[in-house]
Amino acid sequence: MNKRILTGAPQTRRTVLKSTLASAATLALASPFVSARGATTDPIKIGCLNIYTKAGGVFGEAIYDGLQLYLDQQGGKIAGRPVELIKENDEFSPQVALQKIRKLVESDKVHIVAGPLGSHIAAAISSYLKGTGTPWIVTGAGDTVLTKQHLPHMFRATLSNWQVASVMGTWASAHLKKEAVYIGSDYLAGHDNAQAFRETFVAGGGKVVKEIFTPVGTNDFSAYISQIGGIAPPMVYAFYSGSDAVRFVKQYDQFGMKSKSQLVTFQSVLDGETFPAQGDSALGGVSSGIYCETLDTPENKAYVALFRAKHQNKYPGVFDESGYTAMRIIDDAAKAVNGNVEDVPAFTKAIASTNIVAPRGPVKFDQITHQAIQNVYIRECVKIDGAVHNKVIDTIHEVGDYPPNRA
Amino acid sequence: MDFLLIQILNSLVYGMLLFLLSAGLSLIFGLLGVVNLAHGSFFMLGGFFALSIISSTGSFWWALLLAPLPVVVIAVVVEMVLLRKLYHRSQLDQVLLTFGLSFVLTDFVEWFWGKDLFGINEPAPLNHSIAFLGGAFPLYRLALLGFGLACAVVLWLVIERARLGAMVRASVDNAKVAMGIGLKVPLLLTSTFAAGAWLAALAGVVAAPILGAFSGIDVEVLIPAFIVVAIGGLGSLRGSFVGALIIGFADTFGKAYMPNAAMFLIYLAMIAILLVRPNGLFGLEPVRN
Numbered sequence: 001m002n003k004r005i006l007t008g009a010p011q012t013r014r015t016v017l018k019s020t021l022a023s024a025a026t027l028a029l030a031s032p033f034v035s036a037r038g039a040t041t042d043p044i045k046i047g048c049l050n051i052y053t054k055a056g057g058v059f060g061e062a063i064y065d066g067l068q069l070y071l072d073q074q075g076g077k078i079a080g081r082p083v084e085l086i087k088e089n090d091e092f093s094p095q096v097a098l099q100k101i102r103k104l105v106e107s108d109k110v111h112i113v114a115g116p117l118g119s120h121i122a123a124a125i126s127s128y129l130k131g132t133g134t135p136w137i138v139t140g141a142g143d144t145v146l147t148k149q150h151l152p153h154m155f156r157a158t159l160s161n162w163q164v165a166s167v168m169g170t171w172a173s174a175h176l177k178k179e180a181v182y183i184g185s186d187y188l189a190g191h192d193n194a195q196a197f198r199e200t201f202v203a204g205g206g207k208v209v210k211e212i213f214t215p216v217g218t219n220d221f222s223a224y225i226s227q228i229g230g231i232a233p234p235m236v237y238a239f240y241s242g243s244d245a246v247r248f249v250k251q252y253d254q255f256g257m258k259s260k261s262q263l264v265t266f267q268s269v270l271d272g273e274t275f276p277a278q279g280d281s282a283l284g285g286v287s288s289g290i291y292c293e294t295l296d297t298p299e300n301k302a303y304v305a306l307f308r309a310k311h312q313n314k315y316p317g318v319f320d321e322s323g324y325t326a327m328r329i330i331d332d333a334a335k336a337v338n339g340n341v342e343d344v345p346a347f348t349k350a351i352a353s354t355n356i357v358a359p360r361g362p363v364k365f366d367q368i369t370h371q372a373i374q375n376v377y378i379r380e381c382v383k384i385d386g387a388v389h390n391k392v393i394d395t396i397h398e399v400g401d402y403p404p405n406r407a
Numbered sequence: 408m409d410f411l412l413i414q415i416l417n418s419l420v421y422g423m424l425l426f427l428l429s430a431g432l433s434l435i436f437g438l439l440g441v442v443n444l445a446h447g448s449f450f451m452l453g454g455f456f457a458l459s460i461i462s463s464t465g466s467f468w469w470a471l472l473l474a475p476l477p478v479v480v481i482a483v484v485v486e487m488v489l490l491r492k493l494y495h496r497s498q499l500d501q502v503l504l505t506f507g508l509s510f511v512l513t514d515f516v517e518w519f520w521g522k523d524l525f526g527i528n529e530p531a532p533l534n535h536s537i538a539f540l541g542g543a544f545p546l547y548r549l550a551l552l553g554f555g556l557a558c559a560v561v562l563w564l565v566i567e568r569a570r571l572g573a574m575v576r577a578s579v580d581n582a583k584v585a586m587g588i589g590l591k592v593p594l595l596l597t598s599t600f601a602a603g604a605w606l607a608a609l610a611g612v613v614a615a616p617i618l619g620a621f622s623g624i625d626v627e628v629l630i631p632a633f634i635v636v637a638i639g640g641l642g643s644l645r646g647s648f649v650g651a652l653i654i655g656f657a658d659t660f661g662k663a664y665m666p667n668a669a670m671f672l673i674y675l676a677m678i679a680i681l682l683v684r685p686n687g688l689f690g691l692e693p694v695r696n
Contacts, residue, residue, distance in 0.1 A: 054513075055623040058522040186667065214662075215670045217627060219618050220424070222417040222548075223662035223669075229542045230410045246524050246619050254529075256536045256543025277526030277619055 040339055043084040046330070047104035049097065049115040049125070050140070052089045055217075055242055058273065059117050059319045060089075063139050066323020067114060069310065070331070078331045079339035090116055094124035101125045105132050111341045112137065114326055117319075119143035119188055126151065135341075135348055137329065139322045144192050147369035148405040153344070155351050155370045157326045157363070158318075159290045161189055162402040164267050165196035167376040168237065168288040171394065172264050173204030176286070177234040180206065181261075183224060183248075184239035186213035193239040193266055196402075201237075209233055218244060221251045229257060239266040246277040253281035262286070270381050272317030275388040282381045282388050291318045291360040292379050292390045303359035315389070316359075325358040332356060362398070371401035409540040414663050416539075420548045422655025423555030424614060428628050429635040429647045430562060431606030437642030438566075438575045438599050441490065442498060444505040446632060447625030448512035449604045452478045453611025454620035455520050458527060467530035475608035481512075482604030486597045494596070509625060517622045527615040547616060554613060558606075559648050566644055575599050634673060638680050640690025649688055653680075 048067065050060035064087060071083055086108050090097035097116065104110045105128075113129065116122055117140035126149065129136050136154045138146065144162040147154075172180070182197060184190035190213055198208050210231060212224055228236060236257070240248050245268055252263060258281075267289030268274075270282050293304060293315040303324065307316040316324075333350035334341050341347045355364045361375040376399045379390035432446045456477050457470035464470075485508060493500050528534060529547040536543035566572035578585040578592040586592050611620075618624065635654055639646025654673055661672035680688060 053517075053522075054626075055621070057517075057622070058524065061522060212666050214666065219627065220417075220421050220658075222421065223414060223659045224666065226410065226413045226417060226542070227663055229413075243524055243619060243621055243623070246526055247617070250526065250619075251617070254536060254543075254545040254547070260542075274524065277524045279526065279528060 040081060043082040044078055044112075044334065044339075044341055045084045045086060045108060045110040047101070047108065047110035047113045047115075048085055048087045049090050049100055049104060049113060049121075050088075051092045051117050051121075052087065053091065056092055056117060059140065059242075060115075062273070062317060062319035063115070063117065063323035063326075066316075066320045066325075067327045068323075069306065069320075070324045070327035073306065074331065079334040079337075079341075081334075081339050086110060090118070090121050092118050092121065094120055097121045097124050098128065101128055105129075105134050111135065111347075112330060114139055114323075114330075116141060119146070122146055126154065129154065133344060135344065135351065137326050137351070139326050140319065142192075143188055144196070144402050144405070147366075147371040147401055150369055152370075153348050155329075155354075155365055155372075157329055157372050158322045159267070159374075159376075160371055160401060161192040161266075162196045163371075163374075163399045164288050164290065164376055165193045165239070166200040166402075167396050167399060168264055168266070168378070169197040169200030169202075169206070170204050171288070171378055171396070172235065172237070172286075173201050173206035175394075176262060176264065178206045179233050180208055180235040180237050180264075181210045181212065181228050181231055181233045182208055182237050182239075183212040183214065183228065184266075185216050185241065185244055187216055189241070190239050197237050214244075216244065219247060221248050222255065225252055225255045225257060228261065229255065233261055235262045235264060237264050238269055241268040245269040245274050249274070249278045249285065250281045258284055264288075267291075267318060270379070270390065272315050272390075273319070275381075279388065280383075283383060285381045286393075287379050287381075287390070288376055289318060289379060289390075290374050290376055291321045292377050292392050293317070294384065294389050294391055295360070295377070296392075297357075297359075297361070299357050299361075300359040321359050325356075325360065325363065328356065328358060329354050329363075366401045366406070369401045369405050371405070373398055373400045375399065410663075413540060413542065413544070414659055416544065418656040418659040419652070420552050420655075421659055422652040423552050424610075424617070425631055425635050425654055426555050426648055426651035427551075427558060427606075427610040427613060429632040429639075429651060430558065430644065431603040431610065432632050433636050433639070433642070433644055433647040434562070434566070434606060435600060435603035436636065437644065438572070439494075439596065439603075440498070441494075441501050441600070442505070443600075443603065444502055444629070445485075445508040445512060446505075446603075446607050447627075447629035448509045449478050449482065449607035450611040450614075450628050451516060451620070451622070451625040452481070452512060453608025454527070454615040454618075454624070455516055455525075455611075456608070457612040457615055458520070458525055458620055461527060467527070470527075471609070471612050474612045475605045478608035479601045479605050482601045483597055486600040490600065491593070491596070513622055513625060520622075522622055525620040527620065529616045551613060551617075559644075562644055631673075634677050636687075638677055638687055640684075640687025643687070643689040646687055646689035 048064055052060045088100040112135040114137050119141040122141035130151055133153050138156040142159050142161045144160050182194050184193055194211055263285045265287040270285045270287040336350035337346045363372050363374050376396045377392045378394035380393050382391050435441050435443045453474050456474035460470040533547040533550050536545050575595050578595045582592045635650040639650030657672050657676045661669040
């Protein structure tokens, strides 16, 4: 080690005086800016922790884009204060997520956290955020068990897997067939879906003949599809996300299964994000979800027009709308506390009393679990003006949280 | 019995897909001794260039012909400017270079085409399914089977039988002597790397209707490609062919009878084979000294 680095300039009286004067001057000059936190012109900081790269990146970007879209519509301000969106990539790794959330809360001092997509990320950061009490709006992670913790500062402004899958179980057993094979990704959300669908399907008089779990990132489903073909059930319920969803639907069609076993799915299998890659293979599929881009309400029509003005060649999907509505919820709550989001108890209470009509329909929060209570739509894939879209064929209103979560 | 026949057919098709994926990797390693971790990226770029060509010309066949060409250009530039300087260095240096290259190429794809999930449709005469044993089997997959076999035959002829293979191997073994007997060593080395990239990109185009195109697919195909090459033996094209078929069958039948353990079965097969034959089934000693 170079000794010269360790010894500084000799400590003479002159240097001590100089440095004291310099510090005093700096403090004096800086003091107007170091005013008490909560000055009404300080920006509201929102920590956007999500996956922005590789698989899953497209959804994280969609959520962020939705947040930005609402903000732009409000001229970049919420309750009179400018807003700073701080984007951090969790890289789908719980360790990285913990580092980033610490940075957001302790170093950037964000007022509210929006995100993440990954259920395992949400699980990793929930105990940290429970400790800091930072307001947190969950925009993507859907694992049913997240709201069982009754965290006072956490609000899930999107679906829970149970909400969407259980509705399909009930609806399919009543309107479609009474026998089904389940196939889904072999991770938490896949098993969540299997349980939720099975419970309500069986309660409706149906029977799940077989459950098949496939590894995440499977590129060839031919073996599984041939297996299902051998069983020949009247209906197949599938849960997939991302590239798995694209491939499964395409290959299901290529093996001629669509006409033999009706395909019913979770929201993410047949949605705006997957249609461009799936093309006509998606037609005829029935799915349940909390949003549909062709929803015929004034709120949704305005939102779709706004979205299409920015992205001419796309229609909004679930994650786009999720970000947009999350920002609306933050805006309404901030207005209710006159912009004083630093008053965490009041701000949290304002979020809890959200009762709005979003592009997806009415949204309010369960007062015990803070899960969003919203409509679940049964959607069918059809061709509208030459493009593949989801069309609402039934609506189940005010679907709440998984009842055991409320205990 | 029907079920068995369909699964055998599935295994053969998947095996051919894997062979096409790994042929380029095996070629580059076998002839040049370079472990090309950017192999998956060349595959991915092939699919994406095909996407662009199809959206402007509407023809899959033009894409099949032209999409690998920009990838070859990139490979030639990389080889001449960067890789050539590392032939004399350790394999680790080459691995690091190609690994870094894969990050750059992934970013390029995300910047140019975006992070969405893309798909390509099967070309017109092949987008039907034929009635087969009570179900339907996609015609495109059968075509893939034929294409893979054809590629295998052509590659074998070029490398094993023609002088070209011997010339490249000579250039790698002892460049000075090779040049002394009149071989154009730099041209041979660049062409080999470019050929490997061309194969990877071609596989990317051909696999796109089944696997799609998106920015994470390079990592996704690199692992099976390496497993196939490891099982078959580094440097042996015949080994890649056999290895691909073994994995095709292990994977397909594993999924059919043990769905939860399917992925693990492939690794189990690899471990079992490497325990018995550490150089792979048909492995030669590593090319480099």
